[in-house]
Amino acid sequence: MTALCKLWVRLLPLLVLLATVKPVIAQNAPLPNDVNSLFNEARKLRNQGNVDRAMDHLEKAVETAERFEDEKALIDAYHEIALLYLRLDREKDTQFFWDRASVLLEQTAYPYGDAIHTYIEAVLLHRGQQDYQALFMLGEAKKLNNDRNFFNNILLAEANVYLSLEKFDSATKNFNSLVVNTDVFESKSLSTRAHLGLAELYYRTQDYEQSIKNGESALAMAKENDFFEEAKDANALLTMAYEKVGLYNKALENNKNLLGLKDSVFNLEKAKTEEQTADKIRDNLKTQEILKQEKTIQQLTESQSRSEITTMLISAFLIIISLLAVSLYRNNQIKVKTNDLLKTKNSELQLARDGAVQAMEAKTNFLSTVSHELRTPLYAVTGLTHLLLEENPQEHQKEHLKALKFSGEYLLNFINDILHINKIDAKKLEPLNMQFNLRKVLNEVIDSLHQSAKANNTKIILDFDEDIPGHLLSDPLKLSQIFMNLIGNAIKFTKDGEVRLIAKMLKKEGEDVSLYFEVKDNGIGISEEKQQKIFDGFEQGSVQINREYGGTGLGLTIVKSLLGLFDTEINLYSKLGQGSSFFFEIDMKSVNDLIDDIPFEMAHRSYNFKGLHLLIVEDNKINQVITKKMLGKKDITSDIANNGEEAVSLARENNYDGILMDIHMPGISGEEATIQIRKFDQTTPIIALTAISLDDSLESFYAAGCDDVVTKPFKPEVFYQKIGENILDRASTSNS
Template sequence: MFPNRVVLFFVLFFSLNSFLTAQNADFVRNSLLQKSRQATKYFREQDFEKSLLLSREVLKKALLINDSVLIAASYNTIGSNYNEFSEFDKSIEYYKKALFYANKTTNDSLKFKVNNNLGNLYCFEKGQYELGIKHYKKAIFHSQNISNHTYTLLTSLNLTWAYFDKSNFEEGLLFLNYCNANFKEYGSDALSVVYQMVNGIYSSHIGDYKKARVFFEKAILLGYKYNELNDVSYAHNEFSKMLFRMGNYKEAYIHLNKFNEIKDKIYNEDKLFKASIAGLNLELDEYKRELTKIELIKEAQNQNLRKSKIIVILFVIVLFVLLMLIFTLIRNNSFKRKVNRELTIANNDLLLAKEKAEEASQMKSQFVSTISHELRTPLYGVIGITNMLIDEYKDLSKSQHLSSLKFSARYLLSLVNDILQINKIEENRVVLESMTFNIYDEIEMIIRSLSFLSQNNKNKVELLVDPKIPEYVIGDKLRFSQIIMNLVSNALKFTKNGIISIHVVLEKKEGKINHIGFKIKDTGVGIAAVDQDKIFDKFVQVGRNDTDYQGTGLGLSIVKRLLHLFGSEITLESAIGQGTIFSFSIPFESDLDKTNDLINNIRVDLSTSQIFKVLVVEDNRINQLVTKKIMEKNLYKCCVVDDGYEALKILETEIFDIILMDINMPLLNGFETTRLIRNKNISTPIIALTAFDKEEISEEAISAGMNDIIIKPFDQSKLFKAMSTLIYDAKNVG
């Protein structure tokens, strides 16, 4: 019995010892977490000495227990302190160490904070905007992983400020619009100062000084109210800049003086001296540790390739089948010759019919192409001049007649695009692409674009999206948008004083494939049962009378054919006077790795306020006026010539940053002009600005030496993005 008791005693002893060790480890970690939070609190109170001393203590113990979360948090706090001392290189060093350890964890909140801090430092202290914006976008990605909309809003405000700081107001406005749309729901007292300030910066930029003053004064008031001294100092500074531009030097001096007073208050010399002593001690600790050892990732590659017996067997089988076929062909050759004689007359007739059919198809394609080109050219002028009138004469921007003109022009452009789209689908020239996008944002943008039609018929649009649907999906965003656009616009046309509901639900998930169901319901006139089988045919319009304005009847036909490309079918439920419901399901892929790659590969326009020279080669006088106005409005220096010969002549004496080339010109067309330019060894980027369909001219455009193709009427943001990219690439190569 004695030996058994001894064994039992030791088992109990070691079990109890292990339990006590685990309990002690948890106690130590919880204690360190509390101290780490206290160090952060000291930093926010500008007590830098205490913050550094406590962070140093936590870091030592965290390294001993190898806790990556605590190590990263400590380095992040230390980096923040050095940032406040204006020792930016040291701050970056500690932030990078924090990011190294944070990336070892699954803590997206910690990764967000470090990336956001690096973004602030690179953008506003080092002036390295490209690197800073990259970290901001990583921060947004991590905030979305944990669905923290306040974090997303915070970084979006920082991105807005960064773009404004570089005078890139076009990109900054995109993020400002997001902040304005979401601040009420996800904003906080701490963010309100910066939120009001960036709105003030933008209002000042567009010349609305009265509105800007309201924003700045509100920012300053909120800053003092919530004791956000650092942010309120920047608000005083930005307000001072605006007042100086206005010529109000006295008030500008008052706010600049306020800025300096607050900074002096925050950065008390004695406080900073004590903190620097603590920082030196911390750096000594860093040198004592052997933290220079980096774990090397060994990539094991298997260099032994196994020979596949299946491939050899398949090759033998295919060879055998080919031999059998040759043997069969030889045996049946005599029989075929006899049959061929009998079918010669029939084949000749079929060939003749085939030639006529191909000729008719080619004529149809040429007709569609010619008509679309001839319509797009004047439409470009109509839309462009309408926008010019709205921009230059603000009183006309609310004119119903001008809005109707703009709507009609865009409607006609949509009609041309619909005819081209149905023609491409019938000729099997549409191939689905893979892009990452947000379903909610895409549908919301479509609803906003149709607001004119919605208001015209006094309709209300409701959008309900299942929260289980992934935030980002992968699929053909353009074709998906065309489907939703056609169905929603169709519902708005045939509904008056009603409700259009869009329901999106996750039906099932198979691995990375999400089967997402869509239902578009309206309370409109409805469709009779007898007409429901034919509404998806081309040019079919049901229930149209002389007072209706319902289009050409191509929308639903395009929807059905596009859904067929997605491998889906559309169903219809409707009755006269009871509205209509269209339903369908589309499989979309969701992949966080692909989404992350997309975010990291986003090209950000970091162009300065440099004015670039643009040569516009265009024979149409109205289009010359529109294109020149668009270029000059966006700070490009523009030179316009009427034909290719004039372009060649001016290029002998002047240098341009980019050339916008029309295709269909008299004397010398755009392709011939481009070839002659390239023969002169002129490498200036050339964009084809044309009303032809892109697929029809892309091969010849590339062979001629053109760099890109933009179709008129064009999306201005798309054109300027292409121009910026080509100019940037050309200057870097040069």
């Protein structure tokens, strides 16, 4: 073996030399900000029908991405060009650029690029009349990315596939969810295409009045925003719909508009220019690809002389490997026996893991069912307690009723915490991406905890960095839950002191913002030995602390789990007797071109409900009685529907000021009943009253047509406030 080692030492410098003559792969340089601007401008021009100008912007984006060797930006550019060719109905060219992106995606880990790639494949399948495969691919795309603009385009594509399959209820739900949307980039375009989809849907189902209504809305928005293609489609649909209802003058007018759009010299020249631009860019990119291949061939030719040296070195290396193989053979025999043992152990571990997964699923389903089912009797407890307190009980009875009310609210908070953790464990929660004002969110949290702080004689102080942008993109609901738990926890353990909420901006680069948050208190503090377990479920430091201060010990567990959804973690600094500090960082996006919100102001109004007549949709008899009595306390009359079918029938036959809709009922659900009611009644406010379960989604309630959601059991003041906001406030706004 000594001679073998000497030979290896002599060959090593040659092998190193061989490695150094390989071409150096350039590292991806940071992409200039103007490339994103090119994408945004191209999207805007595409929606307006200015395809040739959009093509010019995307060609510049390709050149810049190649110059800076940014593969992700190049993938995005190819995808945008593919979508542009789809608008021109040139599927073959779309397929060409989709294939170019496929090659790059095989070499690059890029989840967003994979999502767009799958979305384009789904649209191509739909155009090829493979609708069920298209639906499957849209579902796969949705799993890969939760960007709001991307999600909205998925909804629109799904709606068009449902329409093609004549699944009209599903298509209606998707289109309605896009009629009014908060998309940052394509709000008007999405809304216009949603109205067009509804116009075609209602035309197919022979509801010509609704078809005309949506067609006119689409046409108005298309004219306002210069959406050329949408204007043509709207005129075509309106021509057919007006003809069906006998309004032939209207039909003729829209037909003339359609012919004018198609046959004008400007539009003919525009179409010709678009085709020429599309051909030019396709040919340019194909030419560039050929040049790249020729360059690669030239490099291979130049390296041919080096290949002879490489062959000699490889031959020598193979001799060394052959000699080493003999010595490795014996070691392999030992490894075979060891691997057999490891396989056995791995099988045992796999069985144990599968058992643990099944146990976790069983626990999740059990806790979800129990927490959901407990809400029905708990609604009866809290509702009846409220009604009894309203009926002037005797003083000794009042104390018992207040204790009962406190116990009911405590149990409700406990159930909510369990359900929340259960949703996170079951991966039912994902962070949203919506526009909001951070200062307003923090002020709302502080205001809601004001009474708790007052009871402990504790001040809540907000230290807010004025450099933080007024408009951010993230998930304000989950942020509110995080701060509710942290500040509520700090108040609980701080008496005659202060709780300080700090929000600071660490850095801002373009739209990317990094923020630092801290919740400090000067309360009882946490000992070092207890800090390690404080984020575990049902931990509060000690049994004595639990008995003195109460609570479930789940608040910090929820905070830790929620921050995990944002890819960040909670940190703690505390000294016993001196207070605690919980701090973390979160990355967000800023939106600087929006008008600032009206300054934050909480408005708790008192309403005069007398004269209102509502429909209560509820299958539980006790809940019917309680809800009806609570409404009667405010001089509100009501009818009762025992299930979804009765609700649809009563809503069709009567005029109600509002509908209180339970979601979980036998027969058709409250969500399905709402969809059916919205087919003939678009204006009556519908408030969902539901004990939300693990599989429920607030987005689906709103998409079905609900105006608001109140979770059972609810606080009476919240219940009355929601009725006032959704019925009385809306009525006064429409009258003014």
